[in-house]
Amino acid sequence: MNSMLNRLTIKEIIEKYPFVINFFEENGLNVENYGEKTFDDYLNHFTQEEIEEWGIDVENLKDGLAEYISQMIEFLGLKEEKSIDSITIIGGTDKSGNKEQFGQLTIHKSQIVSIVGPTGSGKSRLLGDIEWIAQGDTPTKRRILINGQVPDMKWRFSSNNKLVAQLSQNMNFVMDLTVHEFLELHAQSRMVVNEKQVIKEIVEAANNLSGEKFNLNSQITSLSGGQSRALMIADTAILSSSPIVLIDEIENAGINRKEALKLLVGSNKIVLMATHDPILALMAHKRIVIKNGGIDKVIETSQREKEILSQLEKMDSIIQNMRTDLRNGLTIDSL
Amino acid sequence: MNLVTFSGPPSTGKTSVILKVIEAFKDRNLSVGVTKFDCLYTDDDTLYKKAGIPAIKGLSGSLCPDHYFVSNIEEVVQWGRENKLDLLITESAGLCNRCSPYIKNIKSVCVIDNLSGINTPKKIGPMLKSADIVVITKGDIVSQAEREVFASKISSVNPKAITIHVNGLTGQGAFELSTLVYDEKLDVDTVQGETLKFPMPSALCSYCLGETRIGEDYQMGNVRKMKIGDQNE
Numbered sequence: 003m004n005s006m007l008n009r010l011t012i013k014e015i016i017e018k019y020p021f022v023i024n025f026f027e028e029n030g031l032n033v034e035n036y037g038e039k040t041f042d043d044y045l046n047h048f049t050q051e052e053i054e055e056w057g058i059d060v061e062n063l064k065d066g067l068a069e070y071i072s073q074m075i076e077f078l079g080l081k082e083e084k085s086i087d088s089i090t091i092i093g094g095t096d097k098s099g100n101k102e103q104f105g106q107l108t109i110h111k112s113q114i115v116s117i118v119g120p121t122g123s124g125k126s127r128l129l130g131d132i133e134w135i136a137q138g139d140t141p142t143k144r145r146i147l148i149n150g151q152v153p154d155m156k157w158r159f160s161s162n163n164k165l166v167a168q169l170s171q172n173m174n175f176v177m178d179l180t181v182h183e184f185l186e187l188h189a190q191s192r193m194v195v196n197e198k199q200v201i202k203e204i205v206e207a208a209n210n211l212s213g214e215k216f217n218l219n220s221q222i223t224s225l226s227g228g229q230s231r232a233l234m235i236a237d238t239a240i241l242s243s244s245p246i247v248l249i250d251e252i253e254n255a256g257i258n259r260k261e262a263l264k265l266l267v268g269s270n271k272i273v274l275m276a277t278h279d280p281i282l283a284l285m286a287h288k289r290i291v292i293k294n295g296g297i298d299k300v301i302e303t304s305q306r307e308k309e310i311l312s313q314l315e316k317m318d319s320i321i322q323n324m325r326t327d328l329r330n331g332l333t334i335d336s337l
Numbered sequence: 338m339n340l341v342t343f344s345g346p347p348s349t350g351k352t353s354v355i356l357k358v359i360e361a362f363k364d365r366n367l368s369v370g371v372t373k374f375d376c377l378y379t380d381d382d383t384l385y386k387k388a389g390i391p392a393i394k395g396l397s398g399s400l401c402p403d404h405y406f407v408s409n410i411e412e413v414v415q416w417g418r419e420n421k422l423d424l425l426i427t428e429s430a431g432l433c434n435r436c437s438p439y440i441k442n443i444k445s446v447c448v449i450d451n452l453s454g455i456n457t458p459k460k461i462g463p464m465l466k467s468a469d470i471v472v473i474t475k476g477d478i479v480s481q482a483e484r485e486v487f488a489s490k491i492s493s494v495n496p497k498a499i500t501i502h503v504n505g506l507t508g509q510g511a512f513e514l515s516t517l518v519y520d521e522k523l524d525v526d527t528v529q530g531e532t533l534k535f536p537m538p539s540a541l542c543s544y545c546l547g548e549t550r551i552g553e554d555y556q557m558g559n560v561r562k563m564k565i566g567d568q569n570e
Contacts, residue, residue: 028459028493029466057435057462059535062497066466070496126509134513141364141512158513159499164488167481176452176479187455188482191489234480242481 007068012044013037021193025070029063030056041067078193086245087111087149089132089272094143096296097124102144104300107290111245114263114273116283119292125276127295129248132274133166134158142295167242169234170250175222181205181233182218188241200240207236207265211258213326228257235262239269249275252282260285260315281318284311338417339424340525341518344438344464345448346457347430350474352381353505354448355426359390360508361515367423372413374406374429381428391420402429403438403537410440411528418526424519437463439534443525444518447498450475451487458490463535465491470517471498474505 007015012033015022026033036044045060053060088110093102109115117125127142135146135157147153157165177184185201194200201218209215212232216225225233231252238247247266252259263285266273277283284307291298303311324334345351352373359369370391373381377396385392393416397405406429417425429438439445447468449457452475458465465471471491476484488500499517503510542558 024493025496028490030459054536054539057437057466057535057538059463059467062467066496070493073492073496126504126507130509130512133510139516141361159501164485164502168476168484169481170477172478173480174478175483177455177483184482187486191486230480234482238481242485244481 007071008040008042011038011040015041019071019074021074022067022071025067029066031063074193085111085270086272089246090147090150091128091132091297092145092147093297094136094138094140094145096142096294098294100296102296102298104297107288107297107300108150109272109274109288111270111272112267113288114267114275114286116286116289117274117276117292118278118283118289119298123292124295125292128290128292128297129166129168129274132246133164135165164244166246166248167238167244168248168250169231169238169252171252172250173234175225175230175233177222179222180218181216181220181222181225184222185237185241188237192241192243194241204233204236204240207240208232211235211262211265213257213329231257232262235265239265239271245270246272246274249273249277251277251279281311281314284308284314338414338422338525339444339519339523340414340417340427340528341424341444341446342427342429342439343446343448344429344431344436345472346434346450346453346461347432349448349450349453350503350505351428351430351448352384354472354474354503354511354514355428356384356388356390357503357505357508357511358515358518359388359426361512362424362519367519368421369424369426370417370420370422372416372425372427374402374409374427376402376430376432391422401538401540402432403436406438407533407537414525414528426518431461431464433538434460434464435462435538437467437533437535437537439463439467440528440531441534442531443528444469444520445534446470446472446514446518448472448474449491451479451484455483455486455490458487458494461494466495467534468495468498470514471495471500472510472514473500473502476502477504477506 010018033044042064045063048058052058088108090106090108092106093104095101117128119125131140131142131144132146134140135148135153135155136144137152138145179187182201185204186197189197189200205218212228214226214229216229252262259282263273275282275286283289284303287303289301289303291301327334343351343355355371362369371385373379373392373394375394375396379394379396382392382394395405395409413427414425445468447465449465449471451473473488473491491500501510501514503514540559542560543556548555
């Protein structure tokens, strides 16, 4: 890679790898008038004084460009590679060193598994094990397989391809951007081709989840709790490259949670959901019970539980409808 | 002994991350000590001591904290050896964005947080760009999309680094980081004769020497003037 970059002019590099513009931009390198020069020539034009003034690390930038290009090629190539169809968790030990009794658990894509257990019982550690693709080398000694096999460890260190995306109650938007600018920025960082189409899809999906509609020119920081949550979920389902989504307790207010799960599952994600809400917990195909740092048991949602779920959903919809009525200024006169 | 330098802008969670990493070492029976460098004030050393971790602090006062760090690092290494540490961690706050506190062949970790703003990776100099490991914190309070955008900005300014997300509160990611921080094959006796990865910001103008009056008559030494008007970019 290095020797090839030495021969190409900056213009040729940009033609060949259009994404390098980001590299120049983020490193504050103005290559505008150096199109006909090589990257080496460009770096060598800085005087010793400029190098010290602006903290330009010439050697690091040379290697950095080559590394950046190979990472991006790999990242872009990954999209076509075989996707993740399942993950398997093989038992380790709990905090006291007792062996976990569940044997192994395989979760396929489009499946939802809920995780229940008291705070501090080890939910974060389980997620950590999955994200790190533990191979008996974490405190729980668990092992994680992908598609039934020990996977390539590149997942551990790749900054652009994280295995797990997270959605939690505490999350907020902090960037000072409109919905459109925000989605555009995210789409660019993911190198999607049909940006406009994808942005439109996300906003439609988000508006479908939340009661109050917003548009592309709304500031993301001024969205309501429900709208923010809806936008985060739609964006994660459609734009995030991570095949596994972990949801940490989505609140009830202002968002259709059943549709939200449907959206994620419909995007071929594996969904893990830490929750104590009976509706969400029973909506999952299976639930993992965590106790003392270990997986205590894995329960399959029974037929009876599914029947109870449909009753719970009816109760939930009564409450939701009352909420809407109150919002619209109506009075409540019957239950 | 292993030596690892942690740095990062103020309040990004360096101390919390280090505490969680050391906790992850507990089961491995490694003795770990910390030296905290700061400018005017720190009580982080008491936090470390409270956790039973040998710790010392150095305050640079009116000096550039980076220059102070490099003038004292060898003595700190010797302190670590006398205390028979397996791992010595130094922690310093990057106070100007041009900071450059890393030493060649010594593992360097930069801690930066998701709340610091999308253009921050671009604004930070060698402290971020020449780090071996970049730790991103506070990922639990921003959206997935912002985390992804932030990580991609970091990897475009420092593609060679390993980027890892750590939650300083729950410790998620800290165990994983600990496996990257300590290498039992490494042994550092001294940093005498080692070189910095990159020159530190230079100074020495009349204000460095205590001048308080304003005006061209009082400005001597390494002084640079802004270009104002047409030449300003």
